[in-house]
Structure formats: structure tokens, C-alpha cells
Amino acid sequence: MAFLTEPEPERGKPQAIAPGILRLVARNPSKMTFHGTNTYLIESEGGFLVLDPGPATDEQHVADILAATGGKISGVVISHGHHDHVGALKALQARIEAPTYGYPVSIAPDFTPDVALRHGDRVAHLQALHTPGHASDHLCFTDGEGLVFTADHVMAWNSSVVSPPSGSMADYVSSLQMMIDRDDRFYLPGHGPALAEPRDYVIEMRRRRMAREEEILATLRGETLSVPEIAERLYAKTDPHLQSAAERNVMSHLQKLWTEGRVVEDDDGWVAVD
């Protein structure tokens, strides 16, 4: 499975990505965020919905959102409470008045949506899909015609970090299965490029997670290992950021396996139950 890449987008310039949908990429590039967070400006009846205002660190991004929408913003929709998606909300709210939408219990300590969206609820023409896994409050949004804003649940440029406590591998795998069963035709992720005909890709992502789980189990048969030791054997990442992401992925696999009674933890680390 090949990840998709793309050239650095022109900063501050909205890109028309589908009818009635503009994409504006924030200036927070990193190994975890690719070129930056995608903010989607979605035309709806009373103005634009802003899906994920972006990080708090990019003041110009809020100005770019206002310029691209002419300030006609009917709502601000939050996919999940990670700072690179919700951080710019306060700065945006200082400039416009619009209700916020999101999962009722946000993982962001300082965010409670004005309008709570649970699985199946609507905002304008979009329907919320509760997709916990990357984060417990994660929502995707579909237009009901095969297009889905997938935020950090499924991205074309990389796999998602699933990090406890707000991330859960068991939830993530079931949320991937839900996407496979839905069989949509076009994804607009929270970072990186769009993904067309995504079903095979999601099937492969799910398969990889299950394969990783089997690898972890195999590593722990007859040997007790700590999380860093497991991560080192399986991922061999030298970059400290990626190494800690690898360790958090391992931790979330172990939590899933532990709830299934397939591994236990003692003072020296984790070991498989056979």
C-alpha cells in the first residue's frame, strides 16, 4: 500500500477541491501533520461551515479563513479535540459569531460545542459519523453522496496515531470496519491530499493493524518485554518523535489485547497469555 504525497500547497490560497468545498492548509507542517492541518470551507445555506479552524500557532490562517469566506461563516465544526484542529477556534470566535458543532464530550479541555453531534446527527447537509479510535470524540462527516471528510481517522499520506488514553485500537479497528462497510467514493482527510475510491485502502489499513497486533503477540510469546523494547523491535524508528508515536501505537495494541485477555503485564513488562 503506497501512501500519497503532494507538493507543498500554496500558503494562504484556498484550493477548490470539490463543488462547494475549499481547502485551506494551515502553516503547521511537521512529521505528524504533513504540510499542515486542512481546514475545509464548505458552502451551506447560511454561509460557510468551517471544518477544523486549525492550530493556535498560525494567526495568519484565521485571517485567510475570513478572507476566503468573506466572513460569511454559519458554523464552526470540530472533527476532534486535538490542538492542531481546534486550537484556532478562540481566535476565530474573536472575529465572528457562529455556533460550534462537535462531539458532546470533547477531549480538548477548553472546548464544549454549542451544538452536540452524535452519530447520525446533521449539521446543514452533512451527517456526523462517530469514528472513535484516533480520539474518542472523533467525527467524520458525509454529504450522503459518497464524499466523507475523514479528518484524522483515515488519511492518504500516512497511518493515524492511535494513542491511549483518548485513542483506542479496539475502537479504531471497528471504526475502520464501519468505513469499509459504508463503501464511499471520496475522502477529504484532515491532513494531506484527498483519497478517491478509498475502500481497498481502508481494508489494507485494517489488515495492517491486525497484522501488527499478531506481530506484537508473537514477540511476547515466551518473552516479557517493555513497551519501548517492543516498539524498538517492531518499528525501528530513530526519530524521537516517531519513536514516541510508535510506542503509543504499541501501547494501544497492548490495551486492546489486554481487554481481550491475550496479554498480561507484570513488573518486567508485557507477555502473551497462551
Ligand SMILES: [Zn+2]
Ligand atoms: Zn488528531
